[in-house]
Amino acid sequence: MQAVGVYPSKKAVGILEHLRPEIQHDDVVKVRSLEVGICGTDREICTFVYGEPPEGSEYLILGHESLGEVGEVGSAVQNIKVGDLVVPSVRRPCDFETCQPCQAGFQDFCATGEFVERGIKARHGFMTEEYAEHEQFLYVAPQHLRDIAVLVEPLTIAEKALAHVWQMQLRLPWIKEGLGDVPKGTGLKAVVLGAGSIGILGAMKLVSEGFETYVYSRSKKPNPKAELVEAVGIKYISNLEYSVEEFAEMVGNIDLVYEAVGVSRVAYDVLRVLGDNGIFVFTGIPVPNPPIEIDADLIMRNVVLKNQLIVGTVNADSAAFEAALADLDVFLDRWPDAIRSVITGRFGIEDCHELLLGKAQGIKNVIQFS
Ligand SMILES: NC(=O)c1ccc[n+]([C@@H]2O[C@H](COP(=O)([O-])OP(=O)(O)OC[C@H]3O[C@@H](n4cnc5c(N)ncnc54)[C@H](OP(=O)(O)O)[C@@H]3O)[C@@H](O)[C@H]2O)c1
Ligand SMILES: [Zn+2]
Ligand SMILES: [Zn+2]
Structure with missing residues (x-):
């Protein structure tokens, strides 16, 4: 064969x-x-x-x-x-x-x-x-x-990440497990870096969890990726048009970053503007390049003074596959054209x-x- x-x-x-x-x-x-x-x-x-x-x-x-x-x-x-x-x-x-x-x-x-x-x-x-x-x-x-259903495997990356995010959020003493019928991300702001399949599926997952969601990526609008994410209620912003500082000003306190860009310079630039009690999830796997300069003192000060968490995640477990299947059903119901496209x-x-x-x-x- x-x-x-x-x-x-x-x-x-x-x-x-x-x-x-x-x-x-x-x-x-x-x-x-x-x-x-x-x-x-x-x-x-x-x-x-x-x-x-x-x-x-x-x-x-x-x-x-x-x-x-x-x-x-x-x-x-x-x-x-x-x-x-x-x-x-x-x-x-x-x-x-x-x-x-x-x-x-x-x-x-x-x-x-x-x-x-x-x-x-x-x-x-x-x-x-x-x-x-x-x-x-x-x-x-x-x-x-x-x-x-061929999208299940790439969606599992977000499923595993979000499962961990909710476990990590329980470190905040006032967070109770579940908020009744209200999605757990309600009132929180999430930023997705990159608008490839990992980023777009991750962004859909974040919206379905109640986050006000932004995608910060490269290509200027209009472009098909921006149109797709905006069709599901996500704001798309290009880093060719808005600097990280301008972007952060637009969003306000960034509670969660889901990095799906795979470019360390972009990721570390955005890490500087992660908000109070924020979580930064790395999923990108950059090709090895020469070292870059980062504002390490600012990042370290923020991690400490803002009680931040930085975490990486690879691949996925059984629960993530089951969750991805369940969520594709949700996405198909809410955004049939967008998920197909x-x-x-x-x-x-x-x-x-x-x-x-x-x-x-x-x-x-x-x-x-x-
Ligand atoms: N952790 C895991 O288990 C796991 C699993 C699968 C994949 N990954 C990793 O996840 C990352 C994303 O995968 P993908 O398949 O979605 O990748 P992709 O299709 O290549 O998408 C990358 C996105 O990032 C944007 N981008 C690239 N360079 C940029 C820059 N300098 N500034 C801003 N945006 C930029 C691209 O913008 P344009 O739209 O303008 O091209 C594109 O939207 C990769 O690093 C991949 O290795 C990890
Ligand atoms: Zn893959
Ligand atoms: Zn082993």
Whole structure:
């Protein structure tokens, strides 16, 4: 069958032939790929800065943002049946019994660094006609989410981040768990840095949690990303038009920053204007560049005098996948056109070269398998 992958030793990217998977354990599910999202991680693997084939393989099959349909189930599979739509998670635990996070099912916090990731590190990904996966790593998506469920994986980044934000907010003695029927972000202001798929999905999550939400990104208005976020009640501001100081003046006290820009200069510039008791969540993974100057004294003074928190988050746990599925339902109900228009292009496998190596375009592009 056909798959899309990279040969790091030959510095080659493209369509390759791969054996169809077999069900080799009774808890395994065979999945037919429907759609696979492409993101910056896939494009970076194609520049060979990282990305590791499985042991014994010359190539790595790409793809970690997948939606598929179940074709066959092993005899011990309990909660998944043929015809179900499924979304797989990405990271798999390390083998060390001493790794508490992996042993507890939280490989997103793996403490040994020996985890593997499908489509990224030492395990083939999902950009292939069919794949096999253990039931425990698959999440069933309802049929009515068929045209957007490929967004589950990128949405999990915001889901995990927000789950942690609410735990951290409980450090504030006057915050009670839940506010009755009022969304927890009511009365708070959130800023999202970057208007790529991670930023836009994060911004939608913040609005649904009640935050007054701003997206601070690059391209000047008018542009399609600005139009999309403004359609859901988010204010879009370009840093080419407004400096960080001008932007902060516009917003007022910034309670939360959800960084999804991946550019350290922009992130640290905005960290200077984080508000009282504010939380700054880093999700971006910058490519290594020479060191930059930052106003460290100001930042350190603020962190202390304003009781601020700075936190990073990678990948996602089971709860985040379940929450992303639930939230896509909410988004579809509230903003059906906007959530669908996060997917800006659907392409055949033959377009993989252009999508992976050409100029980045649109918000989320997907490869369709059937
Ligand atoms: N933590 C995790 O587990 C995780 C998972 C996935 C991705 N990520 C990271 O999350 C980040 C965002 O991913 P993405 O896929 O959404 O990226 P993306 O599609 O490349 O979007 C980046 C956004 O940032 C904006 N931007 C770029 N340079 C800027 C600058 N100098 N000033 C202001 N805005 C700027 C871009 O503006 P334009 O619209 O003008 O191009 C774009 O809107 C990346 O760093 C990625 O590695 C992390
Ligand atoms: Zn991705
Ligand atoms: Zn581990």
